Amino acid sequence: MLTLAREENMEGMEFFGAIPEKQRACLRSIDTDRLCEVRLRAGMPMALVFLDGIFYITKSGRLTDDYKQGVTVSSGDLKRGMELITRSSVYAFSEDIKNGFITLEKGHRVGISGDAVVENGKVSHIRSVQSLNYRYAREVIGASDGVMDRILDGNRIKNTLIVSPPMCGKTTMLRDIARNLSLLGKKVSIVDERGEIAALMRGVPSFSLGANCDVLANVNKAEGMLLMLRAMSPDVIITDEIGGKEDFDAIAEIKKRGVSIITSLHSFGDSPDGFDTVIRLGGIGKCLE
Amino acid sequence: MLRIIGAAMIIFAGSMIGFLKSDALKKRAECLDRIISGLNLLETDISYGKTDLSCALFSIGETHKIGMFKTIAKNLSKDGIKSAICTALGEEEYLLERDKAPIKALADNLGMTDCVAQVQAIKRATSSLLDGKKNAQEEYARLGKLYRSCGVLGGILGAIVLI
Numbered sequence: 367m368l369t370l371a372r373e374e375n376m377e378g379m380e381f382f383g384a385i386p387e388k389q390r391a392c393l394r395s396i397d398t399d400r401l402c403e404v405r406l407r408a409g410m411p412m413a414l415v416f417l418d419g420i421f422y423i424t425k426s427g428r429l430t431d432d433y434k435q436g437v438t439v440s441s442g443d444l445k446r447g448m449e450l451i452t453r454s455s456v457y458a459f460s461e462d463i464k465n466g467f468i469t470l471e472k473g474h475r476v477g478i479s480g481d482a483v484v485e486n487g488k489v490s491h492i493r494s495v496q497s498l499n500y501r502y503a504r505e506v507i508g509a510s511d512g513v514m515d516r517i518l519d520g521n522r523i524k525n526t527l528i529v530s531p532p533m534c535g536k537t538t539m540l541r542d543i544a545r546n547l548s549l550l551g552k553k554v555s556i557v558d559e560r561g562e563i564a565a566l567m568r569g570v571p572s573f574s575l576g577a578n579c580d581v582l583a584n585v586n587k588a589e590g591m592l593l594m595l596r597a598m599s600p601d602v603i604i605t606d607e608i609g610g611k612e613d614f615d616a617i618a619e620i621k622k623r624g625v626s627i628i629t630s631l632h633s634f635g636d637s638p639d640g641f642d643t644v645i646r647l648g649g650i651g652k653c654l655e
Numbered sequence: 656m657l658r659i660i661g662a663a664m665i666i667f668a669g670s671m672i673g674f675l676k677s678d679a680l681k682k683r684a685e686c687l688d689r690i691i692s693g694l695n696l697l698e699t700d701i702s703y704g705k706t707d708l709s710c711a712l713f714s715i716g717e718t719h720k721i722g723m724f725k726t727i728a729k730n731l732s733k734d735g736i737k738s739a740i741c742t743a744l745g746e747e748e749y750l751l752e753r754d755k756a757p758i759k760a761l762a763d764n765l766g767m768t769d770c771v772a773q774v775q776a777i778k779r780a781t782s783s784l785l786d787g788k789k790n791a792q793e794e795y796a797r798l799g800k801l802y803r804s805c806g807v808l809g810g811i812l813g814a815i816v817l818i
Contacts, residue, residue: 450732457701457772
């Protein structure tokens with residue numbers, strides 16, 4: 367059992383402000399430095415995922431590893447959560463809901479699951495939300511300082527693929543690489559399909575990206591990369607989590623035009639599944655050559 | 656002299672009551688008209704602009720002087736849409752309960768479904784409000800002048816009785 371002593375005004379109101387009031391009231395004293403996720407599930411206790419494990423929180427705000435003592439979440443709480451996340455404007459987030467998540471200010475992300483409504487073989491809506499997963503985003507300025515000399519070859523930007531398991535900081539690294547290159551005076555174009563790299567809010571990035579970054583958000587990666595290539599004459603295009611054949615075709619086109627590409631790929635442990643996919647699709651050479 | 660002043664005050668008070676009653680009928684129709692116009696604009700903002708509900712309500716309320724919309728926008732994040740609409744309706748003194756019913760029904764859905772459902776819900780509310788507005792205009796045409804005349808005549812009658 368672990369009790370956190372730190373009591374102060376709540377940091378990250380963009381994140382906590384989207385959590386229903388009943389649960390938010392219990393989170394006043396938690397340690398946001400170690401917090402990764404807050405998970406709300408109908409009829410179950412609120413779970414807090416920290417770097418060192420999963421904990422539950424009592425009504426008094428005390429952390430416990432006994433889920434029976436945790437503050438439970440009702441369907442009404444989840445409904446209120448959806449209202450807060452969408453600012454009472456579900457219609458404005460219907461595309462995000464189809465993809466299963468909504469990005470909040472400062473890049474925090476809320477995953478949504480429940481009873482999916484399928485039309486023409488695709489998810490059109492999620493009704494009766496069963497769980498919300500609030501993922502806490504962090505900006506780590508200087509995260510890429512140690513790798514910049516590997517990315518830059520004199521004035522040239524090397525094509526770079528970042529490979530790691532989930533939740534290891536690929537997006538954080540990409541964001542900081544974009545900031546560093548932008549500060550060096552390179553024209554950086556970010557294609558932010560899931561709105562996590564720049565987290566645009568009303569057209570303004572929520573993170574520090576320097577003065578030379580152009581962002582295209584919420585667009586299919588392959589389409590977005592080619593659009594930025596035509597529209598913004600970038601020195602480098604940065605995008606997150608490639609995987610589809612169309613992504614590699616777009617990368618090949620970008621390389622033909624002499625523009626560099628920096629991107630990331632999911633993999634697990636010592637046998638990177640992501641690499642297998644890339645090799646199977648014949649894209650690894652196009653990415654790294 | 657005192658009788659004359661008293662009579663004048665009774666006539667004035669009677670007339671004021673008549674005019675206020677007549678004015679309430681007129682304002683009910685005007686209020687419904689403004690809400691209907693606001694809902695039409697909101698429908699456009701939702702279906703084409705996909706504007707956030709609070710931004711859309713505030714901007715429409717500000718531009719078209721619809722206090723109810725501004726009140727809803729102000730309370731939206733704190734109270735949620737249903738409670739915000741109920742609070743705003745509570746401040747509308749000229750609307751009757753039957754005028755408020757379609758807006759309360761809209762509060763159950765507003766903002767919380769996709770664009771198509773939003774447009775349908777707003778159209779349903781607008782249609783009911785149009786009936787209410789027609790009714791309010793008819794009542795004003797029928798009773799407005801009557802209330803004013805009754806007020807003045809009632810005041811005069813009171814004054815005569817006093818004198």
